[in-house]
Amino acid sequence: MSNQTKIAVLLSTYNGERFLGEQLNSLLAQSYSNFILVVRDDGSSDGTVAILEGYALANPGQIHLLPRDDENKGASGGFAFLIDYVLQNKTAIGLESAYMMFCDQDDTWFPDKIEKQVAAMIDAEADGDSAQAVLVHSDLEVVSEQNTMIAKSLIRYQGLEIERNSFENLVISNLVTGCTALINEALAAKALPIAANAIMHDWWLGLIAAAFGRIVYMDIPLVHYRQHGNNTIGAKEFAKVSAVNMSLWRRILTRKPNDHLVEVAIQAAEFRRCYGAQLSARQRLSLRLCSGMGIKIGIVQRLMYRLARRF
Numbered sequence: 001m002s003n004q005t006k007i008a009v010l011l012s013t014y015n016g017e018r019f020l021g022e023q024l025n026s027l028l029a030q031s032y033s034n035f036i037l038v039v040r041d042d043g044s045s046d047g048t049v050a051i052l053e054g055y056a057l058a059n060p061g062q063i064h065l066l067p068r069d070d071e072n073k074g075a076s077g078g079f080a081f082l083i084d085y086v087l088q089n090k091t092a093i094g095l096e097s098a099y100m101m102f103c104d105q106d107d108t109w110f111p112d113k114i115e116k117q118v119a120a121m122i123d124a125e126a127d128g129d130s131a132q133a134v135l136v137h138s139d140l141e142v143v144s145e146q147n148t149m150i151a152k153s154l155i156r157y158q159g160l161e162i163e164r165n166s167f168e169n170l171v172i173s174n175l176v177t178g179c180t181a182l183i184n185e186a187l188a189a190k191a192l193p194i195a196a197n198a199i200m201h202d203w204w205l206g207l208i209a210a211a212f213g214r215i216v217y218m219d220i221p222l223v224h225y226r227q228h229g230n231n232t233i234g235a236k237e238f239a240k241v242s243a244v245n246m247s248l249w250r251r252i253l254t255r256k257p258n259d260h261l262v263e264v265a266i267q268a269a270e271f272r273r274c275y276g277a278q279l280s281a282r283q284r285l286s287l288r289l290c291s292g293m294g295i296k297i298g299i300v301q302r303l304m305y306r307l308a309r310r311f
Helices: 018-030 048-058 073-091 111-129 185-191 200-213 248-253 259-278 279-295 299-311
Strands: 009-015 035-041 064-066 100-103 135-145 147-153 212-228
Touching: 009 018, 009 073, 009 111, 018 035, 018 048, 035 048, 035 073, 048 064, 073 100, 073 185, 073 200, 111 135, 111 212, 135 185, 135 200, 185 200, 185 212, 200 212, 200 259, 259 279, 259 299, 279 299
Parallel strands: 009 035, 009 100, 035 064, 135 212
Antiparallel strands: 135 147
16 A cells, blocks of 8 residues: 555445535545545435535546435445445456545544545554555544534543453454544455444454454544434443442343343354354454353343453
8 A cells, every 4th residue: 555545435325415515525625635435325315315416426536426226224234335345346446455434424524534544554554464454443523513522532532441452352342433444455355244233334344353453543533523313323421330320230230131232242143153263262252252141131141241341
């Protein structure tokens, strides 16, 4: 890779007319201009497609709009489709190698986002095997619908332990925010097909990078992460456990299972099914422990979580 390499920026849209223009403008204002925006709409019923068609007409060499198919694949399925599309059509869209970034319709990017992440990818690939799977991601600023500041760091706002980025910890908790990520072709090819029961594409990609390559975290915000009523996931402020809150043991002993931990368990089992033969014994054991959280008995589920967390 060089600082002149063409990048594919992947955008999956769905009823995003309210903020889409701001995001497209932030992309077109990037200091690193050698990219192509590959866009697929996920079955919008508002004016999203008309906005995309207008921008594509005005920027024919920089925006590649896939034909409308009116199928709703969801956020993870939409991006998984785009990853596969870019790999299958990289020559036709002018890529020498399939470096990909992911873009959400309602955020805005810092003007030097692509430039800084390309530089980080160059350094990462220079430090290791050029065929190694690499994922570069960054922090974000959390903003309101009106772009007023909520938090200067999403990582600290959510209380994420970014240093716990080993494979064993990523199995339990995702630390990669997809709209900050840049991946290389080795990672994209290794990750496909992304399982239908993967919680999100970015989590699956993070697991692949941690298991078979390298994750690089840039401790700077490069995206304005907009909070509004229709976020697919959104940022939730971290609240420390205190004496006022439900006691730790009461939460551990509650009989009610946690639905999210069940989803994590399903994803872990699927990852082990897909890649188990290629993983270390420790990695396979980590996945088995997480798979145990699928038991819908609160106390057992939380015990398995504690074991996996300490692994």
